[in-house]
Amino acid sequence: MDTLWDNIEKLSAVCRAAGAHLPDEELKALQVGKVAEEAGEAMHALHGLKGLTTCGDDHAWSEVQNDLVGAVIAALLAMHYIDPTGARATFDEILHRRTRRGREAAA
Template identity: 80%
Template structure:
């Protein structure tokens, strides 16, 4: 998972540099919109899989844009909460 986030951070730096002329909030909004765009409406499974990977990358980039220093920890925390074990731990408290 670290390699994935390392790549996201590198890609984020390239994308941020390309969008340096935009206000930060606009850049964040555009990246979140990119997640919806990547969902696509293709009909072949290979195209759907390609769109899903694009959506994952776009979503992780959006998380990194929103909070560059906390995106990994936020992802881990949210993923844990969304798992059965995480939900069980939350209700036990």
């Protein structure tokens, strides 16, 4: 997991540099919006996969997965934008809480 967060921190630095002309709060909001955009692309690919779109695009599960990974990366970047020093700990705490709830429900 360290490599993942190390990569998120590096990517965050690159993205923040590109958006250096924007106020910090706007940069955070735009990154949260990016999560929704990537998730929407995954849904579009799923619709295409199931033949539920009129755009004529053929899609595969690999495209759905690609867009889902994009949404995960965007979400981790958004967390890092919101709290650069605490994002990893916040993620770990929320993951633990959510998986504990799932384990308890399954028991």
